[in-house]
Amino acid sequence: MDIKTSFNSSSSGRSIPVTSSPVGPTLIDIDHVDFYYGASQALHDINLKIEEKKVTAFIGPSGCGKSTLLRCLNRMNDLIDGTRVAKGQIKIRGINIYDPSVDVIELRKRVGMVFQKSNPFPKSIYENITYGLRLQGRSNKSDLDAVVEKSLRGAALWDEVKDRLHTSGLGLSGGQQQRLCIARAIAVEPEVILMDEPCSALDPIATVKVEELIQELRTKFTIVIVTHNMQQAARCSDKTAFFYMGKLIEFADTRAIFMNPANAQTEAYVSGRFG
Amino acid sequence: MSALNRHILQSQPSAARRWEAAAVWLFRSATYVILLCGALVFGTIVFKGSKTVFTTTAPFINVAFFTEAPESLYVFEYQGQKREMGDREFRAFKAQHPDASNVKSESYVYSAGGIFPCIVGTVLLVLGSMFIALTLGVSAAVYLSEYATQGRVVTAIRLAILNLAGVPSIVFGLFGLGLFVIYLDWNVSLIAGWFTLALMVLPVVITASEESLKSVPKGFREGSLALGATKWQTIRKNVLPYALPGILTSSILGIARVAGETAPIMFTAAYVVRDKLPWEGLTSVSDFFFQGVMALPYHIYVVSSKIPQNEYTERVQYGTAFVFLMIVATIATSSILLRNKLRNRYKW
Ligand SMILES: Nc1ncnc2c1ncn2[C@@H]1O[C@H](COP(=O)(O)OP(=O)(O)OP(=O)(O)O)[C@@H](O)[C@H]1O
Ligand SMILES: [Mg+2]
Numbered sequence: 001m002d003i004k005t006s007f008n009s010s011s012s013g014r015s016i017p018v019t020s021s022p023v024g025p026t027l028i029d030i031d032h033v034d035f036y037y038g039a040s041q042a043l044h045d046i047n048l049k050i051e052e053k054k055v056t057a058f059i060g061p062s063g064c065g066k067s068t069l070l071r072c073l074n075r076m077n078d079l080i081d082g083t084r085v086a087k088g089q090i091k092i093r094g095i096n097i098y099d100p101s102v103d104v105i106e107l108r109k110r111v112g113m114v115f116q117k118s119n120p121f122p123k124s125i126y127e128n129i130t131y132g133l134r135l136q137g138r139s140n141k142s143d144l145d146a147v148v149e150k151s152l153r154g155a156a157l158w159d160e161v162k163d164r165l166h167t168s169g170l171g172l173s174g175g176q177q178q179r180l181c182i183a184r185a186i187a188v189e190p191e192v193i194l195m196d197e198p199c200s201a202l203d204p205i206a207t208v209k210v211e212e213l214i215q216e217l218r219t220k221f222t223i224v225i226v227t228h229n230m231q232q233a234a235r236c237s238d239k240t241a242f243f244y245m246g247k248l249i250e251f252a253d254t255r256a257i258f259m260n261p262a263n264a265q266t267e268a269y270v271s272g273r274f275g
Numbered sequence: 276m277s278a279l280n281r282h283i284l285q286s287q288p289s290a291a292r293r294w295e296a297a298a299v300w301l302f303r304s305a306t307y308v309i310l311l312c313g314a315l316v317f318g319t320i321v322f323k324g325s326k327t328v329f330t331t332t333a334p335f336i337n338v339a340f341f342t343e344a345p346e347s348l349y350v351f352e353y354q355g356q357k358r359e360m361g362d363r364e365f366r367a368f369k370a371q372h373p374d375a376s377n378v379k380s381e382s383y384v385y386s387a388g389g390i391f392p393c394i395v396g397t398v399l400l401v402l403g404s405m406f407i408a409l410t411l412g413v414s415a416a417v418y419l420s421e422y423a424t425q426g427r428v429v430t431a432i433r434l435a436i437l438n439l440a441g442v443p444s445i446v447f448g449l450f451g452l453g454l455f456v457i458y459l460d461w462n463v464s465l466i467a468g469w470f471t472l473a474l475m476v477l478p479v480v481i482t483a484s485e486e487s488l489k490s491v492p493k494g495f496r497e498g499s500l501a502l503g504a505t506k507w508q509t510i511r512k513n514v515l516p517y518a519l520p521g522i523l524t525s526s527i528l529g530i531a532r533v534a535g536e537t538a539p540i541m542f543t544a545a546y547v548v549r550d551k552l553p554w555e556g557l558t559s560v561s562d563f564f565f566q567g568v569m570a571l572p573y574h575i576y577v578v579s580s581k582i583p584q585n586e587y588t589e590r591v592q593y594g595t596a597f598v599f600l601m602i603v604a605t606i607a608t609s610s611i612l613l614r615n616k617l618r619n620r621y622k623w
Contacts, residue, residue, distance in 0.1 A: 074501060081424055109503035119494030121513055122621045131512070132502035181498070188502055 024051035027192065027222050028073060033088035035068060037080065042068045044247045045088070050239075055214060055223045057237035057254065059230070061269065064243040066226040067116075070194050073097075073224065074111040075104050092192075109136075112185035116197040118178040120169035125152075125161055128169045128180055132188035147187050155183035156213050175206025182213065186221070193217065195225040199232065211236050230270055234258050242266045317600075324597025327590045339389050340594060345548065345574075346388035348587050351380035359587075361387030385548070385578050386587040390595050392552055396568030397602065399465060399553060400544060401534045404472035409526055411473065412480030413515075416522075420485045421510055433485075440478035444538040447475045452542035465553070466564040468544020475539055476529045483525030487518035520617040527610035531603045537572040545573035547581070571599045 028050040035043035043065050050056050058066040068077065072090060075097060077083045089096045097107055109132075120128050129148045130138075138144065148165065152158040157179045161172070169180050178198055185193055195214075199207040214236050217223060227233050233240050233254065240257040242250045242265075250257060250266040261267040286292070330337050346362040353375055360368060364387075369376050423429045451471030461467045491514050499509040533539070546567040557563055578591045 076497065076501065079497070079500065105503050105505060108501055113497075113501040115494060115497065115501075117494055119492070119498040121495055121498065122517060131499070132504075135502065135504050135508055184498075184502065 024054060026050065027052040027092065028224075029089075029091040029094075030069070030072075031089045031091060033069075033072065033090060034086045035065075035072060035077070036082075036084050036086050037068075038082040041086075042246050043072075044245075046248050047088075048241055048248055048251055050222065050224060052222050053218065053220075054238040055218050055225060055236055057233040057240045058224065058226045058243060059228070059233050059240060059269070060243035060249075062228075065246040066243055067196050068246075069243070070196055070224060070226055073192070073194055074108050074113055076113065078104065109188055110190050111192040111194060112188060112190035114178070114181050114185055114193065114195040114198050116200055118174065118181050118201065120172070120177050120180050120184075122168060122170055124166045125169045125172070125180060126165040128184050129187045131184065136188070151183040151187040154186050154217070155179045156209060156216070157183055173206070175202045175209060178202060178206070178210060179213065182210070182217075186217070190221065192222045192224065195223065197226050197228060200228065207232070230258075230272070242269060244269070320593060320596045320600060323589070323593035324595075324600075327594030328597055337389075337594075341389055341394070341598075342391050343389035344392050344550070345385040345390065345591070348383040348386035349380045350383070350587070351375075351378045353378055359387075383585065383587040384582050385574075386591055390571065390574060390591070390598065392549060392569040393571045393574040393595065394598065394602070395553060396545070396570040397534060397572070397599075399568060400468050400472060400540065400570060401530055401606070403465060403469035404476065404533070405527070405530045407469055407473035408476045408480050408530065409522075412477050412526065413484050413522060415477075416481045416484030416488060417510060417515075419481070420488045421506065421514070436478050436481050439474075440482075444475060444533075444536045447471055448538040448540070448542050450474070451539060456543055462565060463542070463544060463546070463567040464565040465544055465568055468540045468568075468570075471539045471543045472530075472533050472536075475536070476526070476533045479529035480522070480526045483529070484518065484522045487521030487525075488514060490521065491517045517621045520614040520621075523617070524610050524614040527613075528607055531606040531610075534606075535572050535599070535603060537576045540570055541573055541576070544568060545570045547573075547577050571595060571602070575599065 026049040030046055030048040030050070033043055033046045034041060035046075046065075046069060058070065060066055071077045072085065085098050090098060092107075092111070095102065121131065123131070126144075126148055129151050130144045133144060133147060149158060149162075152161060157176060160176060161180075164171075169177065172180060178201075182193075182195075182198070199210050202210065211232060214223060214225065218238075225233075225236065227236075237254045239251065240254040241248055242257060242261075242263070244265055250261060250263045252262070256262075257266060258270050261270060328337055328340060329335055349360050349362065349365040351358055351360075351365075353372075365380070369378075419429055419432065448471065451467055451474070455461045455467035455470055456463060459467075495513050495517070496509055499513040500506070504512070537545075544567055546569055549567065549569050553563065553566060553568055575592060575595050578588055578595065582588060
């Protein structure tokens with residue numbers, strides 16, 4: 001049976017490789033993690049292995065901790081006073097990223113992020129893309145030019161903006177802005193791209209473009225995407241994790257989660273009966 | 276019949292409507308009273324001051340008033356004609372006309388010449404204190420709002436800074452006298468004045484900077500950090516540039532206000548009169564910082580309260596006040612222009 005027909009992937013119409021894939025090498029190993037905002041516990045004993053060069057979707061009702069877990073993966077939660085991983089480890093290629101010897105700067109170079117609210121900087125498109133490279137001290141003009149083109153092509157934005165690279169990134173449409181943020185993230189060549197509801201502020205057509213883009217990026221990057229859109233998770237991801245009240249309820253191949261969930265809560269959620 | 280003439284939307288007299296009319300009337304008259312006061316102050320200064328600053332013959336501006344140092348004015352009668360001359364002119368005149376050498380003259384101190392040294396002094400005081408206040412204030416604001424863990428200590432510090440804004444300027448003047456002039460032995464000097472004025476304007480700079488930093492969207496910070504920027508890189512490249520317009524405008528306006536204060540500089544930086552201009556007769560670089568200067572507000576104070584008053588001194592008083600108003604207006608306008616320019620560069 002073809003998942004495409006059963007989930008009516010109306011928009012993209014491309015065939016999606018969701019055949020039950022062999023277990024790939026683990027890139028991120030989330031190992032029994034408890035996470036607290038001050039005194040309130042937001043994640044309970046999360047245990048999950050994210051595979052390399054796969055798209056992993058986090059789904060679940062609002063407030064269940066999807067963003068929190070995502071932001072643990074590049075330690076963006078460090079910015080919030082009083083947060084801590086109280087138990088467990090998050091390992092990337094075997095290295096515990098919360099170990100004191102880990103430099104968060106290096107971590108964030110390897111684990112890029114795209115935010116729910118697109119946040120291009122109020123600089124030119126060119127400067128937006130080169131921002132991360134300049135941080136690393138790269139300033140060779142032809143080098144930067146090449147990366148700008150490559151990243152914008154990678155984010156399927158090149159043709160739309162190639163004549164206006166030096167105009168403000170804020171002059172773009174909402175969908176273009178989000179793709180600019182994706183281009184900015186891939187410009188520094190991370191291994192992992194975290195996306196927190198990247199399409200929630202976009203119209204359906206822009207959403208399709210971003211989804212198609214994710215399909216292309218999966219060959220080069222490991223992608224973790226938070227989404228409220230069931231179809232989007234079904235269309236885009238290889239693996240899906242369902243969370244509820246700060247707990248991981250079920251984690252399996254996307255096909256299995258949507259076709260044949262093992263857990264009754266998962267079933268209720270993906271079929272739209274709650275959340 | 277009236278019932279036929281009235282329609283349902285026609286206004287009916289009521290208490291609410293009367294109060295409405297009374298309230299509008301009150302607000303409007305308050306506005307006009309303020310306007311009137313402002314117009315009177317400005318009108319007097321501009322009207323009387325322009326007599327000193329402008330002339331009826333070309334080049335229509337009293338150049339000497341802007342380019343020369345204050346002198347004594349001599350008024351005397353010569354060959355049946357009443358004449359007014361500045362000190363130097365009078366001496367040259369006496370040398371030329373030997374018969375005028377013992378002419379009976381009245382002298383009025385500071386009433387001739389110009390106010391160039393005061394303008395220079397005030398400009399130097401403004402520039403230096405602005406530099407110090409911006410450096411200290413912006414650094415403190417960045418620390419307080421970007422680095423420090425928000426909590427009781429930071430709240431207490433903020434409160435202390437706000438309270439500093441309420442301290443009378445004379446207290447700052449005495450503080451500057453005690454700390455900079457006497458204890459640090461800087462004497463009455465530019466640098467003592469700079470620090471005193473800077474301290475006075477710091478609350479404004481810090482508060483304005485914190486506000487401006489806060490108004491920069493969180494997404495810019497997160498986006499930058501997520502690309503592997505350090506906190507300082509983020510602040511320098513992706514926060515401060517956008518906060519700068521707000522910081523500069525408020526700070527410059529704050530400085531312009533403080534530059535008008537006499538109390539903080541009268542013990543710390545200002546001389547009643549000084550023959551040399553600040554760049555004259557320096558033997559080393561440090562001399563520049565450790566010299567006192569003349570300053571516009573202090574000059575106004577001196578000519579209005581320290582010397583006998585008459586029609587001749589009034590010219591200097593209003594002329595100086597007028598020039599000073601112009602300078603403050605120029606600073607304020609240019610800061611707003613600067614803000615608009617920077618705002619257009621970084622809009623979000
Ligand atoms: N900065 C914070 N301080 C304290 N508690 C927080 C903070 N951010 C999130 N939480 C709490 O942590 C829990 C998980 O929040 P999180 O943002 O991860 O949910 P989410 O699954 O991303 O929800 P949504 O789908 O609405 O984005 C919620 O109960 C939330 O109230
Ligand atoms: Mg969220």
